[in-house]
Amino acid sequence: MRLEVTAPDGAPEIARGCDLAEVLVSLGADLRDGDVVAVTSKVVSKAEGAVRTGGRDDALDVELAAPGARVVARRGPTTIVRTRLGLTMAAAGIDASNTALGTVLLLPVDPDASARRIRRRLHELAGAVVGVIVTDTAGRAWREGQTDIAVGAAGLTVAEAFAGRLDAHGNELAVTLPAVADELAGAAELAQGKLAGRPFAVLRGRSDLVLPLDDDGPGASALVRPEGGDLFGYGAREAVVRALVASAADRPVFGAPAEPEELIEAIHRVTGSVASREGSCVVARLAPDQVPLLAPASFAHGWILADAPSPLGDESVVEVRMRPAPL
Structure with a gap:
């Protein structure tokens, strides 16, 4: 097994209306069938106009007013929110970094739909059948630090079901479900970096996870547990x-x-x-x-x-x- 991750340099500042697939191709990305393309949610939000003037607190109040959104926990200035998408993130995923002063970035309205559009456009431009993930950074319960996860996905098996399979010793696996879309997102971030201005990454070596062009798969929303299904619904x-x-x-x-x-x-x-x-x-x-x-x-x-x-x-x-x- 070999996994290669390439994150091209030279991406321009993304503005509303930018064709992200076109930008990636213009950077010389060598796309092949079976590749997985990772795109940060920041540039997806910028391209889709999910930018708000003002501070994070004001934007958070608006996000919390959305149907299905709620506070999970508060500790001092930190507010953990389950968003309308079911994602549980600090400040509802609102980001004040890598954006113009006086503005904040909201999460894309529908990251799975964003991934589907980018996937189709990449096929038009490069002729390659790829999987696409939209990534964002999230903390983890019980662990310090953050890692990237897939908040949107298209054309990809987002989780591999191992339940019922036997390991090398004959033990039956019960609940093993690797969230491979999240693992790919974390691998992509290692090449992209946080401050290097590389919002795209191409991962090669897991073509087995990429679906045919006419099958966009369940999307990253399939990785979100339903309300009441998590043991830690509140702090x-x-x-x-x-x-x-x-x-x-x-x-x-x-x-x-x-x-x-x-x-x-x-x-x-x-x-x-x-x-x-x-x-x-x-x-x-x-x-x-x-x-x-x-x-x-x-x-x-x-x-x-x-x-x-x-x-x-x-x-x-x-x-x-x-x-x-x-x-």
């Missing part, structure tokens, strides 16, 4: 606050209702009381002053209190029934 502080507020609008972020046994264990950890399963419900018997703890614990696990607490005996213990929240 640690935000998750506590959201569970206490218990807004129905936040329920999808916490995912599908947990299994009863998981809720029972959580109730015991939070209150020290014993709960049990009765049919489709979980029933907790505990002191009245512990009841307020049940609502946020239940909410975080996708359950709701089915009715008001019922006194038992001398009222030193009450019974509370919980049921899964409707999806």
